[in-house]
Amino acid sequence: MPESSAAPAARPTPSEPVELSAEDAKLVVLARGARGRVGxxxxxxxxxxxxxxxxxxxxxxxxxxxxxxxxxxxxxxxAGATRLEAAVVVTEASTLDGAGHAAVRDLSADAPVHVAAPDGSVLGTVTA
Known part of the structure; x- marks a missing residue:
């Protein structure tokens, strides 16, 4: 894979059991479904x-x-979005990839990016 000039991987902030809003929990379900459909x-x-x-x-x-x-x-x-309210990535990695993080920040400086394990449990949130 070619070298990327994107930001380095961000480590989600570990937290106590994470309670997501209903809207953010829906994003976890959608992300898990997208991942699972194509493996x-x-x-x-x-x-x-x-x-x-x-x-x-x-x-x-x-x-x-x-x-x-x-x-x-x-x-x-x-589709015309000019701002993001929130993002979720479901991954087996322990960090948020830098390229994905940078893409979110292109549309929103403050949208939380929740990082979840394949089982849907939230590992943490990147806010910066």
Whole structure:
């Protein structure tokens, strides 16, 4: 995979058992579904300023590699979203990938990015 100039991986802030709002819990369900449908490494979902949601799975092709979070943000932007309210990535990794994090920050400086395990349990949240 080519070197990326995106920000380094961000480590989610460990926290006590995380209580998500109903809207953010829905993002976890959508991200898990996107990941599971195609057996992808990661799934992600975002919610835009109008409450619309976009879900995606990571893609790894010979000519294209994109993280689930990048693809979810790209789908939102392509649909006209100008701001994100929240994002979720479901992954087996212990960190949030830098490229996905940077994509979220392109549309929102303060949207929480929840990182969840494949079973849906939230590992932590990146807010910066």
């Amino acid at each position: 992808a490494v990661e799934g992600a979902a975002v919610r835009d300023q109008d409450g619309r949601t976009y879900a995606a799975a990571s893609v790894s092709l010979p000519s294209l590699t994109i993280t689930a979070l990048q693809l979810a943000v790209a789908s939102a932007a392509a």
